[in-house]
Structures are given as structure tokens and as C-alpha cells.
């Protein structure tokens with residue numbers, strides 16, 4: 001499959017669509033429905049012209065493997081111009097080749113599972129503070145959970161990144177307001193700073209955040225305080241020449257980690273809570289597991305002892321992967337599944353395609369955490385909420401730890417049912433969340 005092509009091979013089935021725009025408008029209306037319809041019509045490999053380029057969708061564990069194995073051989077990472085401008089060229093997600101491999105090697109030790117225990121106390125104390133607030137607010141009636149989970153996760157993420165959020169020197173609400181404007185600009189088509197546009201507001205927010213972070217980096221570099229936070233690691237690592245990372249690279253990395261780690265974690269946790277509201281029997285079982293563990297405190301080891309909660313989280317991300325698609329671009333002509341894929345074409349990996357494939361998940365439309373508790377023959381890359389290969393999510397272990405602790409605490413303290421009259425349809429861009437904000441009637445257990 002990895003060989004390079006005979007010119008006679010056909011390109012994958014699909015349509016170029018309208019002049020200039022191709023099929024972009026239909027794609028933007030609902031990326032999920034767009035790919036589902038084309039997979040049903042053309043099979044697991046198809047193409048369309050969206051967002052300015054022919055784009056090949058590949059579905060299946062073997063296809064995902066082909067993409068992840070192709071990094072820097074026949075394809076490379078692709079980001080939109082808006083995201084490139086906003087993230088800056090020198091952050092982990094945008095660099096490639098030896099530079100990417102070298103940076104991952106420097107940063108990977110920080111993100112290993114074994115070091116994660118050091119982050120538990122701060123996750124616990126931030127979560128306790130927010131859950132106390134939820135308890136008070138819930139007495140006033142049903143409330144939208146997504147903004148509350150967002151605020152909680154933002155404080156956890158900021159603490160993980162810089163240690164003390166007070167060190168930012170501005171109120172966290174102000175910093176998170178800028179972060180919101182910054183991410184809102186990521187998904188705009190035109191990366192041009194026209195006054196009044198989302199993109200211009202995002203660039204302004206990026207500059208303000210960069211100033212705050214740069215000042216913090218300088219202070220921390222000059223001082224001696226080091227901790228379990230990511231900034232400490234970014235200040236400590238040295239490349240092969242013994243050089244530390246440039247200060248503006250450290251700032252770019254902090255902004256990237258916040259961008260890559262925040263909305264994804266909010267989405268994953270919100271959708272677990274949504275699934276538990278939709279499936280009371282599953283919620284009962286998840287709570288029963290926590291009741292048995294109640295006395296124990298949280299450690300890396302103790303969260304491993306929550307197999308049912310782990311299965312619920314896995315199943316929730318199978319059904320609603322927080323990231324809709326990851327994009328690559330072919331750097332040379334290649335071949336997969338009997339099709340020729342020309343150089344310059346884009347490749348899209350959509351976790352939802354492989355996660356809804358009945359050959360890996362019988363009755364894929366059923367929310368069934370039990371499927372993760374029985375032995376099943378699934379090939380590698382049939383489950384990819386965190387991606388795979390050299391660009392696999394570097395924050396996976398932190399995200400999993402955070403989700404287990406926060407969700408376990410919520411299960412121990414509250415029961416919940418869906419509030420009345422709400423819009424339970426899902427947004428898709430930037431991430432899949434209930435449009436109505438997931439209004440719940442939260443009760444103390």
C-alpha cells in the first residue's frame with residue numbers, strides 16, 4: 001500500500017463541485033453529514049474539492065496508519081493560513097521534519113504519564129473551587145453546563161501551563177476573554193487583518209496574550225522557582241547545542257498548548273456529562289463505581305482503578321470525537337487502496353469515520369461503554385481521538401488524568417437530569433458541543 005504509483009491508477013471517486021468553491025459550502029453546513037454521505041456513496045476512499053483544494057478522505061484503521069506513517073515521507077501537516085498566523089511558525093504543531101522530532105524529544109518527558117502525579121493537587125483544588133460554585137448556582141434552577149466546564153477547564157489548563165494563575169498579572173477572566181477572541185479567529189477563511197473582523201480581533205488578542213506571557217517568562221527565567229508546570233519545563237530544556245528555547249518560542253508554545261488542549265478537553269468532558277444525562281443506567285453504574293472508591297484520594301494509580309469511568313470516557317470520545325478532522329498535504333504523489341493521490345492534494349483523517357465503522361464497533365450508533373470492558377479484536381488506529389504517529393497528542397495523559405479526576409468528583413457530588421426546552425443539536429465547528437449549552441438540573445447526591 002505504501003508504494004508509489006503507477007500513473008495509470010485512477011484518483012479516488014468524488015466530485016470537483018462548483019468552479020472556485022468546489023463543495024466547500026456543503027462541507028461547511030455540516031462536515032459530519034458531508035463525509036458520512038460521501039462514504040456511503042463512494043466507499044472508504046473518496047475525494048472532494050473543499051477550502052481551495054482537492055481533499056481525499058481516507059477511512060479505516062489501515063488508512064489511518066498509512067497517513068500517520070507518511071509524515072515527512074509523502075505528506076506533511078497542513079494548517080489554514082489563519083491558524084498559522086495566530087499560532088506562529090515556530091510552535092510544535094507547525095514545525096516539521098528534524099525540527100519537529102527534536103522538539104518532541106525535548107518536551108515529551110514532561111508529558112509522560114509517570115510524571116503526572118505532580119499535577120493532581122492543582123487539578124483537585126481548582127475543581128473543588130468550581131464545584132462549590134456549581135452547588136450554589138444549581139439551587140437557583142437548571143443551568144448551562146458548557147460555560148461552567150469551560151471556566152473550570154480554563155483554570156486547570158492555565159495552572160498546568162504556568163503554575164500560579166496569579167503570576168499572569170491580569171485577572172484570569174480577562175486572559176480567558178482574550179483567549180476566546182484568539183481561538184474565534186482560527187476558523188476564519190481570510191487571514192487578513194481588516195479592522196473589525198474576527199481575525200483582526202484574534203490577532204489583537206494574540207498580541208495581548210503574548211505580552212502577558214512574555215513578561216511572565218522573563219520573570220520566571222530570572223527567578224529560581226520551578227515546578228510541575230509546562231513553563232518550568234520550557235525554561236529548563238536545552239537542545240543538543242546546550243541552548244535554551246528562544247523566549248518567543250516559549251510564548252508560542254504556551255499559546256499552542258492552551259489552544260490545542262482547552263476546547264478539546266471542554267468538549268470531551270461536556271459530552272461525557274451529556275451522554276450520562278442521556279443514559280441514566282450508565283450514570284448509575286458510573287456513580288456506583290465512585291461510591292466504592294469514595295474514601296480514596298486521587299492519584300495516578302487510583303484513577304486507573306476506575307475502569308467503568310474510563311470506558312464511559314472512551315465511548316463518549318468514540319461517538320463524538322472532540323477533533324473533527326486533522327489535515328495533511330501530499331508532498332509527492334502517492335497511492336493508497338488502489339488510488340493515485342497527486343502531490344499537493346490534501347488528506348483528511350476524520351476520527352468519526354473509523355469510530356463509526358461496524359467492522360470495529362458492532363452497532364456503532366449505540367452508546368455502549370461495556371464494549372471497552374470485554375476483549376475485542378481491534379487493530380491499531382481503529383480508535384484515534386488523540387490522533388496517532390509522530391504528531392499524536394502530546395497532552396493525552398494530562399487530558400485523561402484531568403477528565404478522570406473532574407468527572408469522578410462530579411459523579412461523587414451530583415446527580416443530574418436534562419433541563420427542559422433546550423436545543424440538544426450539536427455544533428460541529430470548531431468542536432462538537434450541544435448548541436443550547438447543555439442545560440442540566442444538578443442535584444447534590
Ligand code: HEM
Pocket residue numbers: 077092093094104256257258260261262264265268322323326327384385386387388390391392393394395396398399
Ligand atoms: C480530550 C482532550 C484532547 C484531545 C481529544 C486531543 C486531540 C488531539 C489530536 C487528535 C491531535 C493530533 C492532530 C493531528 O494529527 O494533526 C492532537 C495534537 C496535539 N495536542 Fe491534543 N488533544 C487533547 C488535549 C490536549 C492537551 C491537554 C494538550 C496540552 C497540554 C494538547 C496538546 C496537543 C499538541 C501540542 C498537539 C500537536 C502535537 C504535534 O504536532 O506534535 N492536547 N491533539
